[in-house]
Amino acid sequence: MNPIVRNILAVVIGAFIGGIVNMGIVMISGSIIPPPPGVDVTTAEGLEKGIHLFGFKHYIMPFLAHALGTFAGAYVASLIAATHKMKFALLIGALFFAGGIMAAQMIPASIWFIIVDLTLAYFPLAYIGGKWGQGIKRA
Numbered sequence: 001m002n003p004i005v006r007n008i009l010a011v012v013i014g015a016f017i018g019g020i021v022n023m024g025i026v027m028i029s030g031s032i033i034p035p036p037p038g039v040d041v042t043t044a045e046g047l048e049k050g051i052h053l054f055g056f057k058h059y060i061m062p063f064l065a066h067a068l069g070t071f072a073g074a075y076v077a078s079l080i081a082a083t084h085k086m087k088f089a090l091l092i093g094a095l096f097f098a099g100g101i102m103a104a105q106m107i108p109a110s111i112w113f114i115i116v117d118l119t120l121a122y123f124p125l126a127y128i129g130g131k132w133g134q135g136i137k138r139a
């Protein structure tokens with residue numbers, strides 16, 4: 001396959017897989033760590049009204065969704081990419097980081113969570129995913 005086409009597919013498929021992992025974790029998070037009583041997390045308005053009731057434990061699953069989604073996407077991108085595997089893994093990190101910035105502007109989370117999320121969930125996990133992807137040798 002043409003390396004350019006393969007590299008484009010690496011980004012598209014990596015972003016898609018990362019998005020699926022991210023959303024999958026978000027979808028199951030309420031059954032693992034339920035929101036505070038009376039908080040409706042299914043709407044932006046409900047989340048905004050109840051976010052002040054969130055404790056540390058309520059931020060664990062969103063962080064894991066962002067971190068593991070980025071990791072999975074970067075890992076897949078580095079596996080598929082024909083060349084510059086780490087660059088494509090970090091590109092996935094940049095795409096998810098941009099999404100994290102947009103989410104931070106839309107969802108009124110605690111400032112400590114936004115700082116931790118933006119500094120630890122995206123580029124570090126994209127780098128690790130890229131390294132893991134480079135470690136697999138194909139025959």
